[in-house]
Amino acid sequence: MSASLQEKGSAIRNDVSSAFIRRAVHPLWAMRTHPAYARYLKDFERTQYLHPEELKALQMRRLRQLLVSAFRYVPFYRHRMTRAGVTPLDIQTHEDVKLLPVLTKRDMQDHKDLMVSSEVSPHLREANQTGGSTGSPLQFYVDLERADSRMASTVRHNSWAGLRPGDWHAQLWGSRYDVGDQPDPRPRWRQKWLYRNLVLHTAAVSEAAMAEYVEILRRYRPRHMVAYAQSAAIFAEFCRANAIDDITFDSVIVSAEMLLPGKRQIIEDAFHAKVFNRYGCREVSVIASECEYHTGMHVNADALLVEVEPAPGLPPGMGRVLVTDLLNRSMPLIRYEIGDLASLETGTAACPCGRSLPLIGEIQGRTSDFLELPNGRMIAGPSLALLAADMPDVRQVQFLQAVPTHITMKVVAGSGYNRLTELELRRRMQPYLDNLAVLDIVLTDSIPSEPSGKYRFVKKLDAPLPASIAN
Ligand SMILES: [Zn+2]
16 A cells, blocks of 8 residues: 555544544543533533623623632632722622732742632542742642633633544643653553543653654644644754654644744744644633634633733833633632733734634733843843844853843854854844843753743843853
8 A cells, every 4th residue: 555545544544533532432531520511611612702791791790709709718818808998799890800909929829728718628629730930839729610611611722723622633742740751652542542642742852852753743643733832833943954844734732831923934834734822821721812813812701800900110011911710719819910921902803703702912921031121121031032043053042130230141052153153142132231231141052941841031040140150
């Protein structure tokens, strides 16, 4: 049999097993392990098309129920609201929400036990945690029913990119919480017969690892990829550099990291695929994502209330992202400051897809992704991403900062890197630094990802680098 016939045969077998898993295996599994999932999915598929006013009313209804529950059963919120002089009854409109205090990660670390609701019995919740950008883990509880509705939200947002339960998809994902510790490229039975994900670990996106990804993808030919944004871009660049043109997808859903300028095009070109940008976090799951029209990211507004609020000290035109999980009772997150900044400008025109879920302004990065100058000016890390994009002798850069007066730029140099390359880097950095901070350039062999698998373009340090490293 010729190779193309063999491929055709395997594609048909794939379609048949995908349909079987979608129609039989997945629903049966979901019924047993996530009993509320199907109901939520049906509900979310309907509410995404509600009239905008109806959607707002639904949000307020869910918010008021959450606030009443938090006030009654969660000591932390009762205390906070009382101190702020508000009760759940005072919150009647979206404008009133601003009366409620903001919840920080620090609050969660300091008061975790007081934030647990006595309304939800311990066997109806599960513990979860996030690494947090500083590395100190943050623990929280999710209602079992909320885990079901989170899954329903994800399935709905995946469907906008054409990815349905049962479809093979590659998962270029680094979080050990999500994919386990063992980098085993062979799908185990659950992955093969249920999740249908081919896990490609990103903890070390080395050339050898990427060559292995190519082999796995050629074998299974998934039509979709879900990926850390930066890892997807690195893998796309690898395929382009090695003239690998047969790894194609219908869609690439990128998440967990910022999609840096220019990277969307690189990923789309390398994989002949459409990129679907997504924004989410472990604490509340999917926050917003692009639909098939790519007009911006639709907020998961029937499950979350998302605010972008200006605050002192932020760069002009940007606000901090505050999220309220409308459906989680066991440890409510109300106006939770997630640590990201978004543009205050939101999409105004209705999206041609007909969904009323509002569009969020562009995510500008984590607060920790910004370099800070002594005069208080902030430089968005991602805006520096293109700094050396056209310099073939600079393969990778990362900025480290402990104090406003000092910035260290780590550089992975290519073979032609020399004194002139360094001078050029300094020349390009000059307009940003404005003589306010000293720039050290340090050469290094590689810049590893964080333990979470994410790549940080800017890293804030607790203490300055020792002189021996910072030159
Ligand atoms: Zn849309």
